[in-house]
Amino acid sequence: MSIVTPIQSKSGFTRMDNDLYEALIGAELSGRELRVALAIHRQTAGYNLESACIAASYIAEMSGIRREDVSRAICELIRQGVIYRDGGSRSPIGFAPIGEWKIDKKNTHPNKPKEVPQCGVSNTSNVAFLPHNKERNTNTTPDGVVVYAERQPAQAKPARQKPAMEACPYQDIVDLYHKALPELPAVAILNDGRKRALQARWRESEVHRDLSFWADYFCQVKASQFLMGQVPGRNGSKPFRATFDWLIAPSNFVKVVEGNYHA
Known part of the structure; x- marks a missing residue:
């Protein structure tokens, strides 16, 4: 069949x-x-x-x-x-x-051969057995008497701390903006307000914490005639042209990423 x-x-x-x-x-x-x-x-x-x-x-x-x-x-x-x-x-x-195609190498941890566990061998048997931890320690006195001592409870391991998030590279992002969009108004002062906005966008997603994402983001802006001020305004008004502050504002940032903007 x-x-x-x-x-x-x-x-x-x-x-x-x-x-x-x-x-x-x-x-x-x-x-x-x-x-x-x-x-x-x-x-x-x-x-x-x-x-x-x-x-x-x-x-x-x-x-x-x-x-x-x-x-x-x-x-x-x-x-x-x-x-x-x-x-x-x-x-x-x-x-x-x-x-x-230029695919990123995502598997950064190559396979390694597994380590063979150590084994102990019994004096009365040829069968190998894995070592184990005893629940009680034993001591022998000079008279040959075995004394058992209760094993002390293991101390609790300290809680693992999450790795600190990489700091936002403010100046590197601004440099990418200037390199990709020299036609738009330059960023003369990287003040606290702009740093806070960049930090918020940086923390929103793991995808955003990559300078290649920002390079692509600004290239996407450059490909838009509307954002570059090349589309006439309505009723003869001045064409709209994006600025750095406009591009990193929360609602505008989402619009550009999703392509949901229009004249």
Whole structure:
């Protein structure tokens, strides 16, 4: 009896290139990144398209992942060269050539051979046995009398402290802003208010605690004609142009990450 399930053409199916399939299997992507990549493949190759405009909210509905986390996964996939996007956050998405992928090495702890436990050997048997801790210590007097001493209870181990969170590299983030967005107003003074805002964004997510995320964030801003002041204002008003303070404000930060901003 055949165990191969035939494809039901009436319900539809999506073909995947073998090289892409095998590359996704071998790539060290996180579970969330892989699920988002598969959703993108479904919405592109599934409709015989090389790229398509896919809203983060739609992928979130497909995958059950929060929209904000979908946007972050898309940014990570773009940064690692797995997918590409022509233009801003609302532009079409497609898979990049496999040879251009630059996947992060996430497994930083290579497998090591297990240590062989030490064994004691009985004088009356050839069977090896594992050493064990006695509940009572024994002492022998000069007369040969064995005296048992109750074992003292072990002292409680001090509670493990959580590792301190890495301090926010304020100046490095500002330098990335200046490098990516020289057209926008420069940050002349890194005052306490700006440091507090950066510290809050830095602490919000582990994804934010990476300078590569901020480099991608500012590149995403640069790709937006609206944020760069290249879109005429309404009723002849002056075009809007983002500033550093605007970009690191809580509500605006989420809008840019999720691509949920418009003129």
